[in-house]
Amino acid sequence: MPTQKVAPDSSRRSQSARRAILTAALDLASELGYAKLSIEGIASAAGVGKQTIYRWWPSKGALLFDAFLTLTTEGQDVGEAALPDTGDLAADLKTVLRATVEELNDPRYDLPMRALHIEVVHDPALAAAYQERLDGPLRELKKERLRAARRAGQLAEDVDLDVAVDLLFGPILNRWLQRTGPLTAEYVDQVVDTALRGLRPTPPAG
Amino acid sequence: MPTQKVAPDSSRRSQSARRAILTAALDLASELGYAKLSIEGIASAAGVGKQTIYRWWPSKGALLFDAFLTLTTEGQDVGEAALPDTGDLAADLKTVLRATVEELNDPRYDLPMRALHIEVVHDPALAAAYQERLDGPLRELKKERLRAARRAGQLAEDVDLDVAVDLLFGPILNRWLQRTGPLTAEYVDQVVDTALRGLRPTPPAG
Numbered sequence: 001m002p003t004q005k006v007a008p009d010s011s012r013r014s015q016s017a018r019r020a021i022l023t024a025a026l027d028l029a030s031e032l033g034y035a036k037l038s039i040e041g042i043a044s045a046a047g048v049g050k051q052t053i054y055r056w057w058p059s060k061g062a063l064l065f066d067a068f069l070t071l072t073t074e075g076q077d078v079g080e081a082a083l084p085d086t087g088d089l090a091a092d093l094k095t096v097l098r099a100t101v102e103e104l105n106d107p108r109y110d111l112p113m114r115a116l117h118i119e120v121v122h123d124p125a126l127a128a129a130y131q132e133r134l135d136g137p138l139r140e141l142k143k144e145r146l147r148a149a150r151r152a153g154q155l156a157e158d159v160d161l162d163v164a165v166d167l168l169f170g171p172i173l174n175r176w177l178q179r180t181g182p183l184t185a186e187y188v189d190q191v192v193d194t195a196l197r198g199l200r201p202t203p204p205a206g
Numbered sequence: 207m208p209t210q211k212v213a214p215d216s217s218r219r220s221q222s223a224r225r226a227i228l229t230a231a232l233d234l235a236s237e238l239g240y241a242k243l244s245i246e247g248i249a250s251a252a253g254v255g256k257q258t259i260y261r262w263w264p265s266k267g268a269l270l271f272d273a274f275l276t277l278t279t280e281g282q283d284v285g286e287a288a289l290p291d292t293g294d295l296a297a298d299l300k301t302v303l304r305a306t307v308e309e310l311n312d313p314r315y316d317l318p319m320r321a322l323h324i325e326v327v328h329d330p331a332l333a334a335a336y337q338e339r340l341d342g343p344l345r346e347l348k349k350e351r352l353r354a355a356r357r358a359g360q361l362a363e364d365v366d367l368d369v370a371v372d373l374l375f376g377p378i379l380n381r382w383l384q385r386t387g388p389l390t391a392e393y394v395d396q397v398v399d400t401a402l403r404g405l406r407p408t409p410p411a412g
Contacts, residue, residue: 035328118324120384122241127385135386162387163396166377167404171369174376177383178326179333180341181368190369198373198404 020046021053022067029064030108034115037064061119061126068116069134083145089154090196092145097172097188104176105183117177139165156201167195226252227259228273235270236314240321243270267325267332274322275340289351295360296402298351303378303394310382311389323383345371362407373401 024045029037039060043050057063084092103109120127142165149155155164171191175181230251235243245266249256263269290298309315326333348371355361361370377397381387 033328114327117384118327121320121324121327122239124385130384131386135384139386159400160396163377163393163400166380166386166397167373167401170376170380171372174372174380178323178336178341179330180337180345180372187369190366191372194365194369194404195373195401196404198400198402 017046017048017052018056021048021056021063022070025063025067026071026112029067029112029115031111033111034064034118037115039063059123061123062129064112064115064119065126065129068112082141085145085148087152089145089149089152090192093168093192093196094185094189097169097192098185100172101183101185101188104172114177142169153201155199159199164195164199167198168192223252223254223258224262227254227262227269228276231269231273232277232318235273235318235321237317239317240270240324243321245269265329267329268335270318270321271325271332271335274318288347291351291354293358295351295355295358296398299374299398299402300391300395303375303398304391306378307389307391307394310378320383348375359407361405365405370401370405373404374398 021042024042025037028041028045032041037060039050039053042063043053046053053063057066083096086092104113116130120130139162143161146155146161146164150157150159168191172183172188175187176183181187227248230248231243234247234251238247243266245256245259248269249259252259259269263272289302292298310319322336326336345368349367352361352367352370356363356365374397378389378394381393382389387393
C-alpha cells in the first residue's frame with residue numbers, strides 16, 4: 001500500500017478479512033487438529049492469500065492463539081468474567097469446574113484447545129503471551145474469589161493463593177491433557193472437596 | 207532379507223542400529239526441540255537409512271517415546287523404582303518432587319520431555335501407550351507409597367488415591383508445561399504441605 005492513511009472502506013475490508021481468517025483458523029483446528037492445520041488451508045477457507053496471513057501473524061501458533069482469544073472472549077473482557085460468589089466456596093468452584101469439564105468434553109473445543117496447549121508447551125514466547133493475555137487475568141479472577149473466601153474465614157490465612165489455584169484447577173487440566181481418566185462431575189467434586197480440606201482453616205475440635 | 211532366520215551377527219547389528227537411532231532421537235530432541243526434529247536428521251545422525259527407521263517406528267512421536275522409555279529407565283524396570291519410604295510421607299514426597307524439579311530444570315531433559323508431552327497431548331494412541339507403559343506403572347508406585355502412609359495412619363481413609371496423586375504431582379507438571387512460574391524447591395514444599403493438609407486424617411483438637 002503506497003500510503004499510510006487507510007480509507008474507511010479498506011479498514012472495514014481488513015477487519016472483515018481478519019475476522020474470516022480467525023474464524024477459519026478455529027474451525028479448521030476443530031475439524032483437523034493441530035498437526036494438519038496449515039496456513040494454506042486457513043487462507044483458502046477464509047478466501048485470502050497466504051501473504052495476508054503472514055503479514056498479520058508470524059506463525060500458525062500465534063494465529064491460533066489470537067483466534068482463540070478473540071472468539072472465545074467475544075463481547076466480554078476477560079477481566080470481567082468473575083467467578084460466581086454465592087458465599088459457598090465449594091459450590092462455586094464446582095459450578096465453574098463442571099462447566100470447564102463440559103467444555104473440554106465437547107469435541108468442538110477439544111481439538112482447538114489441545115492445539116493451543118501444544119503451542120504453549122512448545123513455544124516460550126507464546127507461553128508468555130498466553131500468561132499475559134489469558135491465563136494471568138483468569139488466574140487473578142480465581143485468586144480474587146479465594147481472597148473473598150479468606151475474608152469470610154473459609155480459607156486458611158497462610159495458604160499461598162497461587163498454590164491454591166494450582167491445586168484446585170490443575171488436576172482437571174492435567175487429566176484432560178494427558179487423558180489419564182474420564183473428566184466427570186464426580187471427579188471435579190472429589191478434587192474440590194479434597195483440595196479445600198487442605199485449604200480451609202484448621203477445623204475446631206470435632 | 208530372504209529368510210526369517212536371523213543370524214547372530216545380523217541381530218547384533220540390528221540391536222546396535224536400534225540403539226544408535228534411539229540415542230540420536232533423544233540427543234537431537236534435546237538440541238533442536240520437537241518441531242525441528244526430523245526422521246531425516248535422526249537417520250543421518252544414527253548412520254542409517256530413513257527406511258530403517260520407518261520399518262521400526264510408525265512416527266516421530268512413537269520413536270521419541272520409545273527412546274525416552276528405553277534410555278531413561280535403562281537397566282531398571284519402571285515397576286522397581288519404588289518411592290522412598292522413611293516413614294515420613296511429607297519428607298519422602300519432597301525428596302521425589304525436588305528431584306523431579308531438578309530434572310525438569312535441566313536443559314538436557316527439558317526439550318525432549320516437552321516433545322514427549324506434546325505428542326501425548328496431540329496423539330490419543332500415544333497417550334494410551336504412555337499410560338500403559340510409563341505413567342500408569344509410575345502412578346501405581348505413587349499409590350503404593352500412599353497406601354503405606356494410610357496404613358500408618360498418615361492419610362485419611364476416604365481419600366481417593368488417584369485424586370491424591372493428581373493433587374501432589376499435577377501442579378509441578380503444570381507449572382513446568384505452561385511456564386506459569388519458577389519451579390523451585392520452595393514451590394515443591396508448599397504444594398506438598400498444602401495438599402497433605404487436605405489428605406491427612408482430620409487432626410485431633412489443637
